[in-house]
Amino acid sequence: MSRADTSAAPHKRQARGSRRGSRELALQALYQWLLSGDDVSTLLAQAAEKKEFARADAEYFRVLLRGVIERAAQLVEAVQPFLDRPVEQLSPIERALLLMAAYELIVALDVPDAKTAEGLVEQLHGVVSFFKIGYWLLIANGNDALISKIVDSGKNVFLDYKMFDIDETVKEGVRRAMDRGVKFVTVHGNSAIMRAASEARGNDEKLKIFAITVLTSMDGRDIEELGYHISVKELIEKRVRNAIACGCDGIIASPSDNPNEIRKLVSNQGLLIATPGVRPSWASSDDHKRPGTPEDAIRAGADYLVVGRPIIKSPEPRQSAERIIAEMKAGAGQA
DSSP, rough: OOOGGSSOOOOOOOOOHHHHHHHHHHHHHEEEEEEOOOOOHHHHHHHHSSGGGGBOOOHHHHHHHHHHTTTTHHHHHGGGGSSSSOGSSSSSSHHHHHHHHHHHHEEEEEOOSSHHHHHHHHHHTTTEEEEETTTTTTEEEEEEEEHHHHHHTTOOOEEEEESSSSSHHHHHHHHHHHHTOOOOEEOOOSSSHHHHHHHHHOOTTTTTTEEEOOOOOOOOHHHHHTTOOOOOHHHHHHHHHHHHHOOOOOEEEEGGGGHHHHHHHHTTTTOOOEOOBBBBTSSTTOOOOSOOHHHHHHHOSSSSSEEEEHHSSSSSSSHHHHHHHHHHHHTTTTT
16 A cells, blocks of 8 residues: 555554464474574475464564574573573573563663663663664654664664654654654554554554553553543553554553453454563562563563663663563563
8 A cells, every 4th residue: 555545444454363373483483493594484484384374473473583583693692691501501492482582672762862872772782672762762862863773773663652643643653653664653542543553554564553552650540530430451451452443563551461361352362562561570660550570571471571771770781681581581481
């Protein structure tokens, strides 16, 4: 669909397969890769022949497998200091789980200036490949160049601007994100806003649109103050159903909201779920009212973990990120 005709009917997305099935297939393919050294094209072709492939989200599987393999050497080098034995001595399945966990961490660059953010990206090179840019940097001097530097270096940008405006403005915001090579954007609002974002994105599978459900800093009393006389769980379910109907790829939900349960409630196992409010046991929950540990979040079915202060406020950001990846690996083994 071209941009010229995105004002037509809402974009209809193909039904997704199982997100869990996609991760299981990716794990099998990574296991095979560690044993045989086959190239990505061969692994993708082999997976497509399996009967499980029909039940998986093919695009998510391809992105996950290719992304992990391309960064495998860097990921191994980064997490080795936190293992009790050399990576080579781990079983192939343990190594595959470790690599997947490292790939699914998103670091929130919630800092006041682009220079500090750029420094964090450099410190985390080889450990983290996905970075969230939100209001902290939205109008900061140098933010535009920062986005370009991250994308041009082969890393991913999650633009968390929570787009909330008239339809045409949201559409243009999404198109600018596509122009810049951004991977994720967030939208916040009613069905018209989410539908506008989906229409603007069209058939471009590189950009994923995530809808906000209930901010992790809010609880039942907060949403009641906003005029909602239902529980947080009920409001999340309502917003998730709207997001899916409007063509969004995923949602933002806290670890304690239980991603797997959300998918069951809305009968959509392919729904992508990114979880902020992730706090390891050794860090403060800060202002998050529905937090969860990295291990809990992965075990509950989160696809991506968004972590800010436990990493960026740490005197050793790289070490903190590596510790979190180790916890994610533990959760992935039980997912």
